[in-house]
Structure formats: C-alpha cells, structure tokens
Amino acid sequence: MRLYSGFALLKAGFNGQKNWQSLWRSPEPKPAYDAIIIGAGGHGLGAAYYLAKQHGIRNIAVLEKGWVGGGNTGRNTTIIRSNYLFNESAALYDHAVKLWENLSQTLNYNVMFSQRGVMMLAHNVHDVQVFKRHVHANRCNGVDNEWLSAEQAKVFCPPLNISANMRYPILGAALQRRGGTARHDAVAWGYARAADDLGVDIIENCEVIGIRRDATGAVEAVETSRGLIRTKKLGVSASGHTSVVLGMAGVRLPLESYPLQALVSEPVKPVFPCVVMSNTIHAYISQSDKGELVIGAGTDAYTSYTQRGGLHISSHTLEAICELFPMFRRMRMLRNWGGIVDVTPDRSPIIAKTPVPGLYVNCGWGTGGFKATPGAAHLLAWTMAKDEPHTINAPYTIERFRDGYLIDEAAAAAVAH
Amino acid sequence: MLLIKCPYCGERSELEFSYGGQAHIVRPLIPSDITDEALTEYLYHRDNIKGVQAERWRHLHGCGRFFNAVRDTTTDHFQATYKIGEAQPASGAKSDG
Ligand SMILES: Cc1cc2nc3c(=O)[nH]c(=O)nc-3n(C[C@H](O)[C@H](O)[C@H](O)COP(=O)(O)OP(=O)(O)OC[C@H]3O[C@@H](n4cnc5c(N)ncnc54)[C@H](O)[C@@H]3O)c2cc1C
Ligand SMILES: [Zn+2]
Numbered sequence: 276m277r278l279y280s281g282f283a284l285l286k287a288g289f290n291g292q293k294n295w296q297s298l299w300r301s302p303e304p305k306p307a308y309d310a311i312i313i314g315a316g317g318h319g320l321g322a323a324y325y326l327a328k329q330h331g332i333r334n335i336a337v338l339e340k341g342w343v344g345g346g347n348t349g350r351n352t353t354i355i356r357s358n359y360l361f362n363e364s365a366a367l368y369d370h371a372v373k374l375w376e377n378l379s380q381t382l383n384y385n386v387m388f389s390q391r392g393v394m395m396l397a398h399n400v401h402d403v404q405v406f407k408r409h410v411h412a413n414r415c416n417g418v419d420n421e422w423l424s425a426e427q428a429k430v431f432c433p434p435l436n437i438s439a440n441m442r443y444p445i446l447g448a449a450l451q452r453r454g455g456t457a458r459h460d461a462v463a464w465g466y467a468r469a470a471d472d473l474g475v476d477i478i479e480n481c482e483v484i485g486i487r488r489d490a491t492g493a494v495e496a497v498e499t500s501r502g503l504i505r506t507k508k509l510g511v512s513a514s515g516h517t518s519v520v521l522g523m524a525g526v527r528l529p530l531e532s533y534p535l536q537a538l539v540s541e542p543v544k545p546v547f548p549c550v551v552m553s554n555t556i557h558a559y560i561s562q563s564d565k566g567e568l569v570i571g572a573g574t575d576a577y578t579s580y581t582q583r584g585g586l587h588i589s590s591h592t593l594e595a596i597c598e599l600f601p602m603f604r605r606m607r608m609l610r611n612w613g614g615i616v617d618v619t620p621d622r623s624p625i626i627a628k629t630p631v632p633g634l635y636v637n638c639g640w641g642t643g644g645f646k647a648t649p650g651a652a653h654l655l656a657w658t659m660a661k662d663e664p665h666t667i668n669a670p671y672t673i674e675r676f677r678d679g680y681l682i683d684e685a686a687a688a689a690v691a692h
Numbered sequence: 693m694l695l696i697k698c699p700y701c702g703e704r705s706e707l708e709f710s711y712g713g714q715a716h717i718v719r720p721l722i723p724s725d726i727t728d729e730a731l732t733e734y735l736y737h738r739d740n741i742k743g744v745q746a747e748r749w750r751h752l753h754g755c756g757r758f759f760n761a762v763r764d765t766t767t768d769h770f771q772a773t774y775k776i777g778e779a780q781p782a783s784g785a786k787s788d789g
Binding site for chain 1: 693694706707710711713728729731732733735736737738739740742747763765766767768
C-alpha cells in the first residue's frame with residue numbers, strides 16, 4: 276500500500292496526480308475463508324480490518340450485496356457523540372470516540388473526524404431534567420458533557436434562534452465538546468483500503484442468500500449470488516437486513532426495520548459551526564466541509580425496506596429547522612434519501628455470539644450506529660476471534676431481552692442518534 | 693404519503709393512522725405458565741419480513757378502531773385491509789414491483 280502524505284500528494288502533482296492506486300482490489304471469491312463478514316459498511320469492513328490487524332486472521336472475506344459503504348454508512352448524518360445515560364452505553368460509545376480520535380492516523384486515511392461539539396437542545400422542563408441527569412451520569416463515567424443556558428448556547432452556535440415566543444422555546448442545552456462529525460464514505464473507504472492491504476478480500480455485488488450448517492448445527496458455508504463459499508466463522512453486520520440474513524440460519528431477533536431519512540441543502544460558505552440536535556422536535560443539523568447543510572429527519576411510523584420514507588416526515592423536520600434557524604428559510608434542499616435501520620426494543624445494539632456455533636452478529640444500531648463504527652468493528656472482531664465477548668460488549672447479548680437486562684436508552688432519550 | 697383503507701371508513705391519509713406492528717401475535721392466556729423463551733418470543737421477537745406481511749393498524753384520528761392489513765414492505769403497497777377477527781386474506785404475488 277502506498278502511504279498517503281502531503282509529500283506524496285506534492286510529488287504526484289508533478290505527474291498531474293495520475294497513477295494513484297485503486298483503494299482495494301476486486302478479487303474473485305475463493306472457495307473457503309477462515310472468517311467471513313457479511314456487509315461492507317463501516318462496521319463490517321472495520322471488523323475485517325481488526326481481525327487481520329489484531330487477531331492475526333488473514334484469510335478473510337467481506338461480502339457485500341451492493342457496493343462498499345452503500346448502506347447506512349453512506350446515508351447517515353455522521354453525528355458522533357458518547358453522552359449516553361447508562362454505564363454500559365457510556366463504556367461502549369466512548370470506546371468508539373477514543374478510537375475515532377486516532378483513526379485517520381491508524382488507517383493513514385483522512386476520515387475528517389471533526390470534534391466541533393454536539394449540542395442537544397432542551398425545549399421543556401422534561402428535557403431540562405433529562406439532560407441535566409445525563410450531564411451528571413456522564414461525568415461519573417468520565418464522559419464530557421456540560422449544561423448551557425440558552426444564552427450560552429447562542430454564543431456557541433450564533434445562528435440559533437432563542438427568542439421566547441417560539442413554538443418550542445430553547446431553555447438550555449447539553450453540549451459534548453468531544454462530539455462532532457466525520458466523513459461517512461472516508462470511514463468505509465479507509466477501512467476497506469487498510470483491510471485489503473492486510474489481505475482481506477472485499478467482494479462487492481455478492482449477495483448472501485443462504486447459510487449452511489453442518490450436522491452439529493455449526494456454520495459451514497454461505498450460499499451467495501457468486502457461488503458457495505465455505506467458512507466456520509461468520510460475522511453478520513448487515514444493519515437493516517439483519518433479520519433477513521439471520522433468518523437464513525433460523526435465528527430469531529428482537530428487531531424491526533424502519534426507513535430513516537436525511538437531506539442536504541445546496542452548498543454554501545461556512546455558516547454553521549457545530550452539530551445541533553433536537554430530540555423533541557426531531558431535527559438534527561450540521562454543515563459538511565463541502566458546505567451543504569446536513570439535516571436528519573425521523574423514521575417512518577411503520578416498518579419498511581423501501582429505502583425511502585414519507586415526504587411528510589422530512590417536511591416536518593424542515594419546518595423545525597426553519598423555526599430554530601430562521602436564516603435557513605430560503606435555503607433550497609438538494610437531495611433527500613432514506614436508509615433502513617434495524618431497531619431493538621431498548622434502542623441499544625446487539626454485538627454477540629448467536630445460538631448457532633460460529634455465527635456472530637453486530638446489529639440493532641438503529642438510527643445511531645455511525646458514531647460507534649470503530650468501536651463496534653473492534654468488538655465484533657474480538658468476539659469472533661476469541662469466541663467470547665470483550666467486557667465492553669458482554670452486556671449486549673440477544674438474551675438480555677429474555678433475561679430482563681435491557682439497556683434502556685429508549686426510555687432514557689426517546690431518540691438515539 | 694400513503695392512502696390506507698380503513699375497513700370501516702374507507703380510504704384516508706396515512707396521517708390518520710397509527711401502526712401496531714406484526715399482526716396475529718396471540719397473547720399467552722396464562723403468562724406465568726409459559727417458558728421464558730416463549731415469553732421473549734411474544735414480547736420481543738418479530739418476523740420483520742422483507743416482503744408481504746400481516747400487520748395491525750389503528751384508525752387513530754378517525755373511527756379509532758383497530759384492524760389488520762396485508763402490506764408488501766418492499767413497496768409499501770397495501771394488498772388488503774380486514775377487520776379484527778377475520779382471517780388473513782390469501783396474498784397474491786410475493787411482491788408487486
Ligand atoms: C438517514 C440516516 C441518518 C443517520 N444518522 C446517524 C447519525 O447522525 N449518527 C449515527 O451515529 N448514526 C446515524 N445513522 C445510523 C448509522 O448510519 C448506522 O447505524 C451505521 O452506519 C450502520 O453501519 P453498518 O456498517 O452496520 O451498516 P451498513 O453501512 O448499512 O452496512 C451493511 C451492509 O450490509 C449489506 N448487506 C445487507 N444484506 C446483505 C446480504 N444478504 N448479503 C451481502 N450484503 C448484505 C448492505 O448492502 C450494506 O452495505 C443514520 C442512519 C440513516 C439511515
Ligand atoms: Zn376508520
């Protein structure tokens with residue numbers, strides 16, 4: 276792998292920036308691998324990278340039915356934060372934020388991680404109480420999060436409308452300064468390039484259509500649109516399609532798949548310094564380095580695999596954005612799209628062994644798993660390599676629903692971005 | 693926005709309805725008599741079908757009544773709606789598009 280650097284860029288400039296290598300090969304699938312991951316999103320590619328880098332397994336394939344990063348990784352609004360309420364969540368999400376902080380160096384690929392701060396608005400007494408509780412719980416867990424008055428929030432984010440006669444006035448905000456955004460595609464591409472360099476085969480246009488098990492019930496192969504491929508270690512990181520994939524091995528899951536939407540505006544000069552979220556009125560906004568306002572909307576009210584979403588959902592979000600930031604009223608939206616997110620009843624993920632020997636799953640990230648990409652990838656790789664969970668993901672089992680050990684961020688935050 | 697046919701009121705906008713998830717899940721008569729696995733299945737596990745599924749809806753901002761529907765989750769096309777207590781109509785093709 277040719278390393279990227281300022282010097283390499285300068286040198287290539289003398290040749291008109293030609294002769295850059297492609298980031299990963301496009302190999303034909305081999306008949307068998309020591310480990311296979313289904314899903315070339317950031318989570319799956321990252322898991323392959325950590326399996327190869329930290330656990331010495333080199334004969335690995337990542338199978339992707341579409342293209343690298345074409346799932347939710349390439350469709351999300353890239354908000355990264357770790358100020359979740361419960362101890363288990365703080366440990367999980369902060370593990371990821373710490374990996375984000377060095378990811379560009381680790382991968383020799385600029386993932387444009389920008390800790391510009393994530394500010395969550397409080398619009399009513401309930402919000403104020405919940406956010407203050409979060410601030411204190413986070414502090415006990417060593418996770419930064421601070422309470423701002425409405426005036427302080429306006430200083431941190433000048434475009435914010437804090438007038439008292441709004442439909443949903445702003446009473447204050449919780450700010451995580453270590454939170455921010457990253458470039459979604461770069462994360463997938465960076466992991467793909469680094470994994471490929473360690474010998475991982477990334478196989479696009481290869482849909483898994485069946486999982487074969489041997490006489491003992493253990494995984495022995497996957498049937499794909501490009502033929503049968505053998506393996507005894509299979510990791511599934513298929514986000515919205517996890518129920519479908521694990522159904523091929525007869526594993527039942529507490530998941531429902533919903534469309535979640537986002538939009539971007541036409542690009543403008545830098546006007547918006549941070550990330551602002553409002554759970555109460557369902558609006559999330561930041562500005563990409565390209566200049567587009569990146570706006571996240573809510574999920575549809577019913578399950579679906581359509582990868583779009585109701586127009587009324589996105590227009591509702593735009594109404595909220597216009598009220599919070601009156602200066603954006605005349606902005607034009609350029610594109611909107613949807614992704615299918617896999618939601619658990621407690622809005623916490625599952626990173627675990629399944630009842631089928633050799634089959635592992637990373638799912639249930641729902642509306643908020645981009646922020647966890649490096650952490651989830653690292654923990655899935657660990658669980659697959661050792662056949663047992665890391666202490667951080669030990670609570671995130673499928674059986675927690677049977678045993679009553681829910682990690683109920685759903686009740687804690689109502690929305691989990 | 694979808695048009696959904698309430699079996700009592702006819703076609704109305706999607707905004708009048710609320711979604712109730714997978715249909716025909718039977719509540720255990722005596723929950724304490726069933727295993728933890730069976731209770732987990734009842735409470736949490738869902739088919740989450742990609743394709744045609746039966747599901748519960750409620751005409752919340754209309755007549756307020758519950759009913760069932762057969763919908764294709766790959767297109768959001770409603771194949772049928774029917775009253776609670778009626779059998780699920782046989783669905784046509786697996787997907788219409
Ligand atoms: C609109 C939107 C906004 C979001 N905003 C945020 C946010 O601001 N912050 C945040 O933290 N999270 C956010 N999320 C959630 C986040 O995008 C996801 O949780 C995360 O990207 C999941 O990553 P992944 O790698 O697991 O899944 P994906 O990137 O979806 O990858 C899964 C891959 O599996 C492939 N696959 C599925 N079935 C098969 C099969 N049978 N065979 C082969 N391949 C298969 C898919 O094609 C896909 O490429 C958002 C999601 C959406 C849709
Ligand atoms: Zn009605």
